[in-house]
Amino acid sequence: MNAIDAELELDHPVWSCLTTRHAPLARGGALARRYPEAISPIGAVSGVSAAHGAALEALIEVGDDVALIGPAPALGANWETLYASRLTQMIRRDRSPLPQGDVEAATLGGADVPEMLALVGLTHPGPFRTRTIELGRYIGIRRQGRLVAMAGERMWIGDSREVSAVCTHPDVQGRGYGRALVGRIVNGMLARGETPILHVDNPNWHAIDMYLALGFAARTELALLHARRKG
Numbered sequence: 001m002n003a004i005d006a007e008l009e010l011d012h013p014v015w016s017c018l019t020t021r022h023a024p025l026a027r028g029g030a031l032a033r034r035y036p037e038a039i040s041p042i043g044a045v046s047g048v049s050a051a052h053g054a055a056l057e058a059l060i061e062v063g064d065d066v067a068l069i070g071p072a073p074a075l076g077a078n079w080e081t082l083y084a085s086r087l088t089q090m091i092r093r094d095r096s097p098l099p100q101g102d103v104e105a106a107t108l109g110g111a112d113v114p115e116m117l118a119l120v121g122l123t124h125p126g127p128f129r130t131r132t133i134e135l136g137r138y139i140g141i142r143r144q145g146r147l148v149a150m151a152g153e154r155m156w157i158g159d160s161r162e163v164s165a166v167c168t169h170p171d172v173q174g175r176g177y178g179r180a181l182v183g184r185i186v187n188g189m190l191a192r193g194e195t196p197i198l199h200v201d202n203p204n205w206h207a208i209d210m211y212l213a214l215g216f217a218a219r220t221e222l223a224l225l226h227a228r229r230k231g
Helices: 003-011 013-018 050-059 110-123 177-191 205-213
Strands: 032-034 042-045 065-069 079-091 138-143 146-157 160-168 195-201 217-229
Touching: 003 013, 003 079, 003 160, 003 217, 013 032, 013 042, 013 065, 013 146, 032 050, 042 050, 050 065, 079 205, 110 138, 110 146, 110 160, 138 177, 146 177, 160 177, 177 195, 177 205, 195 205, 195 217, 205 217
Parallel strands: 042 065, 160 195
Antiparallel strands: 032 042, 065 217, 079 195, 079 217, 138 146, 146 160
C-alpha cells in the first residue's frame, strides 16, 4: 500500500482499525463493529443503511452506549443521544523528535487503572475504561504519590498510531506536563517508524493550539455521535 492509500484509511479511522490491527478485539462483522464494552464504547459502521443500523443495535445491550466516529446510521426512538460534535483529526508528518521536558514519567499498568479512571473522570479527555490500557502504552506523572497527568496510545491504523487520553489534573495545569508526555509518546512512535495522529473535540481550541505548536496539522473533520440504547 502506498502512502496516499494508507493515509486514506484515516478517513474512516475506527472502521479501518477494527478491521485490521484491532480486528482480534472487535465485536461485530461486515456492517458494524465495536470494541468490547470494558475496552471502549467506540464503534463504527461500514455504511448508513437500515441494515447497518440494525447490525449496530445488535452489538449494543439495552442501557449500554456507543461512540461512533465517522458515518452513523439513523438511530430509532429507542436511542438517546448523549453527545454529538465534530472531531478534528490531526497528523504529525514531521519526523523530528519532540522535547520531553524535565519531568519524571513512568509506564502505567493494571494497578494504576483506578487512578487513571479517576483522572479521566475529572478531566474528560475522551472515553477510557477498565481495559483501555490494553490498546497501547500509557505513561504518567506522579506528584506526592498521586497520578496528576497521563497520555497513551489507542487506535492503530496501518503505520499510524493514535495519541490518546492526554490529561492533566487541574491542580497542576500550566506546568508543561501534557506536552512532556505527548513528547514521549510521539517520540516512541517515531522510533518505531509510525506516524502520530490524534482526535480533538472541535470546541477544545486550547488543545488544538497545543498540538499545532507540537508539529501536528489538522487533516480532516469527523462526526462524533455518542448514544445510549434505551430499549
